[in-house]
Amino acid sequence: MWVVPTIPPALYLILSGILFMIGVIGAITRRNAIVVFICIELMLNAVNLSFITFSRFLQSIDGVIFAFFVMAVAAAEAAVGLAIFVMLYRSRETVNVDEVNLLKW
């Protein structure tokens, strides 16, 4: 029997925070819409990680349930978002977000 070393919860949360910040920076700096989209998924999963962590350490099932909700929403979002990108590419032949700026003054 080998003992699984106990990893302190702070490390999980730090990892979650790092993943979230990578997501944020990616989402606001990258030009390619698909990469932006992936970054948003990264942020969602970072949050999921926090949920699971808290769920484990607080001995509560709530966080797990929330994680499932987030996954379901993310899946729906992926379906809708990718469809939008397809339509966007068909009409403007680009998926660069800085070239799609019609909604302005």
Add this chain to the structure above:
Amino acid sequence: MLDYVWLIPLFPAIGFLINGLLGRRLGKGVVSVVGPAAIGLSFLTSILIFFELIGKPASERHFEKVIFDWVVSGSFQTVIGYQIDPLSILMALVVTGVSFFIHIYSVGYMHDDPGYTRYFTYLNLFVFMMLNLVLANNFLLMFVGWEGVGLCSYLLIGFWYEKDSAANAGKKAFVVNRVGDFGFILGMFLIFVNLGTLDFTDAFAKAGQLDTATVTAITLLLFVGACGKSAQIPLYVWLPDAMEGPTPVSSLIHAATMVTAGVYMVARCSVLYNMAPIAMAVVAIVGVATAIFTASIGFCQYDLKKILAYSTISQLGYMFLAVGVGAYSAGIFHLMTHAFFKGLLFLGAGSVMHALSGELDIRKMGALRSKIPITFGTFFIATLAIAGIPGLSGFFSKDEILWMAFSSPRGHFLLWMVAAIAAGMTAFYMFRALFMTFFGESRVDHHVAHHIHESPKIMTVPLMVLAFLSIVGGYVGVPHVLGGANHIHEFLAPVVGGGPEPGKAHAGFSILAQAWAAGGAQGGHSTALELFLMVLSVLIALTGIGIAYFLYLKNPILPKRLAEQYSGLYRLVANKYYVDELYQVLFVNSLKKLGMGLWKGFDEFIIDGTVNGIAYFIGWLSSLMRRMQTGFVQNYAVSMIVGGVILALYYIMRAFF
């Protein structure tokens, strides 16, 4: 039958709807039947109701029929209700009777007019409104009729609206009437504020609660309304211009019915006026001043209808003199006889116009007597009546007024004198018109002269009927001195009181009574005096006729020479004392200036400036703000994140500090 009083105004209303909505499709034939028939039916109803009323004892001759609640709002309650009493049924008879004959006349007179249907629509609406005015049992419904006849007057004066002068005359009548109506409304407000009701019966029963100052204010304000509607000084200026309308309209609205509404209103409010001696004096003085002032304008007019218009104003002045000295029944009596003979005079003038292809200038007439004999005969009778020749209706009513002006405790010798002189002037200018139109040498244009023709039967029959009424209409009020019985006076007594008994002045009258007593008449006049004054007034009238005969038949050149000799005076009178010009300068121009100032200064600068300024400011502000909307989706993401960070920081800080 009394229960069916609402039928009287209903028939003209139905006629109005049929003619107005369907008239164009039904054609002239139907319109010429519906128009007069509607009035005829309500005339018939009035007659039936009149006879039923006469059958009752004098004290029970009052009946009110409430149709429905009209305005019910807190303590303010008004109904649509009609009232039958001697005064209102007499007015209804005069209105429907004269209207009926004028409608028939109009069928002939307006026959070739393209606006035939419109004409009868307006005319029926007018009669409906006029009947509301005289039959209403409260001030508000009376005011509806009051405004309604004003509207119809406006529509009919401007009937030939393609003509600028007609359109302008309509506007003038409307605007001048607004001034009077404003006074009427204020008077109504005062009555409601002080008595809490607008119902005639209630208000007059409670009138005793009013103090003299309030009742004087009320009556003076109501009289302002009467001045506007009945064309008295200073608001008479619209009536001569109103002659731009079709002649039967001048006859019906601007001689026989609508313009007498003011007299009716004062008589209706006799209870209030009796309490306000100052207001009574104002009414009498304005009346007599109007009578003589406008009679003098009649001297130098050459337009036949204008002469009649000034004569109408002058006769209305007589009626106000009568009600002003408390002789309400005499005023209403003159109103009635005047409706007959003045209506007839206007219809006669219309018949002359018809014969002369629309000519109105009496300088281009003359010697028409034998060419249009029926018109001449009836016109002559009416002229005799208005001049006050004994035996015709005008004599009885006018003499009653003159006698009352002298003998009533509110009368005065000066009132009598001015009125008597005005009577002489009336005789003069009416005979001047008669002589220049029907006698002397023909001055008719050649191209008109050879087709002068008498009017068709449909026009001459109403003339003859009205001529008959002009003769016999006076016999309902033969004065006691002549051995007659003053029926009309007794008939109206329950409504307007027994009239002023010599020597029995109202208590509130004491201030003026003393002041006037010096030259005024007090009680105890003998019948000899009354007879003497009667003979005197007849002599004055005959003198007027004599002068007219001398000037316009014997020496037709003389008037011209007189005019040249006194050219200043002549020009003053011929230009109607420049009253129109004075009003133009005083009121019209200054109001126009005020209007321009408000338009340019207030409306365009302040109001529009404020509204547009706010809009510009918001526009400028948002032109700055909209820079935030870059259209780059990542900028929006940044602002979300910044917002999230700030919120997070806020909660963290709060947790620590």
